[in-house]
Amino acid sequence: MTTRKLELVCPAGTPAALRAAVDAGADAVYLGFRDETNARNFPGLNFNREELAEGLLYAHQHDAKVLVAINSFPEAGHPDPWTKAVDDAARLGVDAVILADVGLCDYAARTHPKLRRHLSVQASASNPEAIKFYAREFGVRRVVLPRVLTIAEIAELNKNIPVETEVFVFGGLCVMAEGRCALSSYVTGKSPNMTGVCSPASHVRYVEEGDRLTSRLGDFTINRFDSGENAGYPTLCKGRFVAAGKTSYLFEDPTSLNVIGMLPELMAAGVTALKIEGRQRGRAYVSQAVAAFRDAVDRAAAGAPTDHVDLTSITEGRRQTAGSYEKAWR
Amino acid sequence: MPQPSHTSTPPLTPVLIAGFALRPLPPVLLQPLLAVAMRLLQRRHPGVFERLSGVARPLFLVDPIDLPLRFVLDPDPLTPRLTALGEEDPPPDDVTATVRGPLLALIDLLEGRIDGDALFFSRQLTLEGDTEAVVALRNAVDGAEIDLVEDVLSALGPARRPARRALGLAAGVLDRFARDMETLRGAVVAPAMRKADTQAAALRRLEDKVASLDKAQRRQRRATTP
Numbered sequence: 001m002t003t004r005k006l007e008l009v010c011p012a013g014t015p016a017a018l019r020a021a022v023d024a025g026a027d028a029v030y031l032g033f034r035d036e037t038n039a040r041n042f043p044g045l046n047f048n049r050e051e052l053a054e055g056l057l058y059a060h061q062h063d064a065k066v067l068v069a070i071n072s073f074p075e076a077g078h079p080d081p082w083t084k085a086v087d088d089a090a091r092l093g094v095d096a097v098i099l100a101d102v103g104l105c106d107y108a109a110r111t112h113p114k115l116r117r118h119l120s121v122q123a124s125a126s127n128p129e130a131i132k133f134y135a136r137e138f139g140v141r142r143v144v145l146p147r148v149l150t151i152a153e154i155a156e157l158n159k160n161i162p163v164e165t166e167v168f169v170f171g172g173l174c175v176m177a178e179g180r181c182a183l184s185s186y187v188t189g190k191s192p193n194m195t196g197v198c199s200p201a202s203h204v205r206y207v208e209e210g211d212r213l214t215s216r217l218g219d220f221t222i223n224r225f226d227s228g229e230n231a232g233y234p235t236l237c238k239g240r241f242v243a244a245g246k247t248s249y250l251f252e253d254p255t256s257l258n259v260i261g262m263l264p265e266l267m268a269a270g271v272t273a274l275k276i277e278g279r280q281r282g283r284a285y286v287s288q289a290v291a292a293f294r295d296a297v298d299r300a301a302a303g304a305p306t307d308h309v310d311l312t313s314i315t316e317g318r319r320q321t322a323g324s325y326e327k328a329w330r
Numbered sequence: 331m332p333q334p335s336h337t338s339t340p341p342l343t344p345v346l347i348a349g350f351a352l353r354p355l356p357p358v359l360l361q362p363l364l365a366v367a368m369r370l371l372q373r374r375h376p377g378v379f380e381r382l383s384g385v386a387r388p389l390f391l392v393d394p395i396d397l398p399l400r401f402v403l404d405p406d407p408l409t410p411r412l413t414a415l416g417e418e419d420p421p422p423d424d425v426t427a428t429v430r431g432p433l434l435a436l437i438d439l440l441e442g443r444i445d446g447d448a449l450f451f452s453r454q455l456t457l458e459g460d461t462e463a464v465v466a467l468r469n470a471v472d473g474a475e476i477d478l479v480e481d482v483l484s485a486l487g488p489a490r491r492p493a494r495r496a497l498g499l500a501a502g503v504l505d506r507f508a509r510d511m512e513t514l515r516g517a518v519v520a521p522a523m524r525k526a527d528t529q530a531a532a533l534r535r536l537e538d539k540v541a542s543l544d545k546a547q548r549r550q551r552r553a554t555t556p
């Protein structure tokens with residue numbers, strides 16, 4: 001049996017990672033400019049305009065698309081970096097921009113009507129009314145769904161909206177209402193929403209205390225890892241805290257999303273594209289994750305099972321979960 | 331590669347053995363080699379220094395835990411410098427951040443063969459100091475597509491082909507040696523592992539016994555409560 005293939009959308013934090021993603025079989029690569037206009041504004045990461053032009057050439061020569069994330073929210077009274085990012089992406093001929101802010105969606109629709117527009121997960125649009133609004137008003141063609149929906153909910157959503165859906169299948173797991181989470185901002189004054197970075201490295205400290213590793217974010221101790229215990233990211237939502245006399249992960253464990261075995265169900269739910277998270281990860285991660293999902297997508301299209309690859313070595317805390325796709329809580 | 335339980339404990343590898351042999355040599359002897367390496371890096375991978383330009387003049391201490399040496403990296407875009415320090419030499423006071431791990435893991439990281447976050451999650455890599463500077467360095471290096479062998483060969487001109495053959499042979503010998511070391515490590519720790527397994531099994535039996543006694547006591551208490 002063969003059927004329509006899912007589109008594989010892969011991360012690139014550097015031109016080297018873009019080439020690694022394309023070489024490993026990405027259908028599309030998403031990336032950001034080297035500033036606060038995207039939600040992975042990490043030091044030493046991302047693309048300047050020349051690098052994007054070269055990356056576009058490489059991707060298009062290999063039949064891959066390039067999507068540019070301009071998915072943080074413009075600072076009040078200072079929209080120029082965001083509108084310039086949209087203008088430059090259009091000028092350089094990218095295949096789509098991934099936007100979150102309503103004003104920026106409006107700007108892109110009016111100024112560059114031919115530029116394909118995707119709605120970022122940062123917009124947190126997860127019901128038919130919200131998605132239809134973005135489609136009707138700004139001509140959005142695809143929506144990236146938040147990582148809080150079950151497969152049944154995604155299937156129901158797809159029956160009621162006029163646009164494509166893209167879902168996360170691997171990588172960092174953010175279970176908060178994205179674009180509206182203020183945890184990082186509360187602790188550091190910076191957030192993915194406005195400055196493009198969650199739990200910025202400038203506010204992170206790691207301290208070795210004997211065999212134990214302590215991670216701190218701002219003035220908060222986020223976690224203490226015993227000898228031999230795998231570590232995780234130092235974000236507040238993945239902190240291990242003492243509450244009611246018990247030490248536990250209050251919000252979420254340090255673990256990665258991995259639903260490589262669920263691609264047939266996602267196809268049946270009407271999903272168009274699969275997103276691998278991790279623009280901040282190295283090209284070794286990109287190569288390994290993309291190659292595994294390339295094979296899985298091809299297998300799914302041929303009607304074969306897709307749970308054949310072990311990606312534990314590149315997961316956070318060396319643990320993985322199906323997250324809300326297999327929601328076991330109420 | 332063997333997985334150390336903690337980064338301060340070096341893995342048993344050929345690097346560790348080589349480190350013992352290197353110990354009597356003064357680090358200053360390495361300096362001309364390191365200077366050539368930095369000139370090569372600057373010439374072949376200028377993007378590394380450009381990507382680091384967003385961070386205010388960092389100074390890194392790179393500490394391979396299986397060598398009796400540490401390295402101070404000053405990634406100045408015009409005159410980058412790598413300085414070797416002996417075990418007893420104090421690092422500069424103004425070190426921005428320290429990166430610590432087994433040498434082969436650090437080389438894998440440098441050449442982008444391994445993901446830095448994965449290395450950190452598995453606790454093979456330790457970071458201290460300014461995390462932002464380390465993240466910038468990691469991203470800059472990962473984006474540069476450094477290949478140490480190709481970079482060195484590029485400087486050899488006509489000697490490139492025989493040097494490549496010699497390096498290939500050396501890599502084969504090193505790989506064999508690493509596998510032998512792993513076998514040796516397994517043989518050395520096997521008795522201790524067997525003892526630990528026996529103790530763990532005894533502990534599990536005790537825990538089960540205590541749990542069953544607790545359960546019996548609760549049942550008896552309920553039966554005698556009016």
